[in-house]
Amino acid sequence: MTSSPADPVNPADPADPADPDVALVLAAYAAYARGDIDAAVAGLDPEVEWVEPEEFPNGGARRGRDAVHAYLCASFAMWRELHSEPVAYRRGGEVVVVHHAYGVLADGGALDVTVADVFTVRGGRVVRMHAYADPAEVL
Template identity: 70%
Template sequence: MATIPADRTDPDVALVLACYEAYARGDIDAAVAALHPDVEWIEPEEFPGGGRRTGPAAVAQYLRDSHALWRELTSEPTPYRRGEEIVIVHRIHGRLADGTPHEMTAADVFTLRHGRVVRMHAYADPADVL
């Protein structure tokens, strides 16, 4: 299935991008507000704290821990559509808590139903998705 640039005015795309904006400013409650109560959230094992989580509270804790790794953080999400899925190529850069410059790019694949995120699967290498 082809992955194409997404229309940022698409309500589902706008919802997901709002979550990234909330994460970037450290507002984790807003970042998880659109998650379904039974959301499945999968981060690559090689990421700090990576693995599978279920439910908004578990995802919120992961995002808090992840955000705490950064002293300065710039988030640059680029949305794509792949059928019903929203793929975000997420470039993140800044300074880690110890002052070390760091940058990374990952891909996050979202499944939404009725305006709620029901699943997110992240990939360390965007080429694995695109």
């Protein structure tokens, strides 16, 4: 589910962190950044649809909390040192997160990347996440 171009994200207007959907999503980023993958997936619907760009390491579509847990474990293992700076925005019923991640990879190389993740939250659970390698596709 995506919004139309008539419903853009305003990068100058971050979402209210007290919004329960925004708080849920940002808590997952914080958990991931500290390596607590169990907490990172706690707010996911058991049948969550999770789509990462094909060009990402282990990219592609997954269904279910367990599949996302395995993906996030593998993703986190790629980092020796991770800095995570997510900024959330509201776009209609979606929470859009522009995520700046940088640090040192397990192999010693550096990585500095900014992506956009679009979350659909229903009934206090993330039911869908679609990631974009280029935030301009969402913004």
